[in-house]
Amino acid sequence: MVKVLDNKVAVVTGGNAGIGREIARAYRAEGARVFVAGRRQDELDRVEAEFGPEVTGVRCDVGRLGDLDALYATVSLFQPDQRASASGDREGCSATALTRIRE
Template sequence: MSRKLENKVAVITGGSAGIGFGAAKRFVEEGARVFITGRRQGELDKAVAEIGGDIEAIQADAASLADIDRVYEIVKERAGRIDVLFANAGFYEFGTFGEITEEHFDKTFDTNVRGLLFAVQKALPLLSKGSSVILTGSIASIKGFPSFSVYDATKAAIRSFARGWIVDLKGRDIRINVLSPGHTETPGLSALADQNVRDMMKANVPLGRMGTSDDLARAAVFLASEDSSYITGIELFVDGGVAQF
């Protein structure tokens, strides 16, 4: 049985933990050569050791344009192209309306919107014919959450990018889709919400459980592979049904 990403070159930003880590693991299992990025070298080293196989880590800050340039220089030198770009790096923290600071706004938009935009734009010269770009969105693109309005807005912006970019890139044979998780068990969520809060979140999920990184990774493989060759510009919710009510 052939693997779905055989001989594909994939770059995953924010690939050392959570959804990015799950995707990196699945991509390697499906035959891809994978480059992951992240800010913490120690976490990157742990991810590479745990996943094994054809994977390489590049330390980089997703909000730094200089770091983005350096990542693509390395990828170009070592692989020559990108077949799958998973722009997954993101940042979130609470920011209650009425108390939102410039620092909170700038930090959230710099990583989630500005960083993502340039991560994709700077990859364009390396993206191969038929390549797939996956943007990590969120159910927050269409739902409001308390003290999360700035984060919500960044995810709505990402959704809008996909609609605009598929038109801008018409004729390039590059697919761009948004993968939007719902309530997903990740280290980031554990740091933000205690068990009681996570139990309340779980109670709202029609499928009756929290999502896992592997749930998102399986969907990412679908969007990265030829299985979705005629799909572009969509927002795929992987959320147990939460976004539908």
């Protein structure tokens, strides 16, 4: 059975706890390769252990542009042609989106 997010990449900020964690769980259940961004490495490690090998925790403070650049670089290493955002934009977490954050 094909899942809604098969062959898609999802980035969930704040995905190491609360609603973000449950969103990451739901995306994974629908087939997405999930990158969970959060500030606490110990929580990210727990998410990876719980959700399995298709989930990667990335230590990131989204308030720091350098951390966002590192997050983008990490996600880009995994099938950059298949990034998708919640809006369906295939560029997903693009340099353009990060530029808008900076402005």
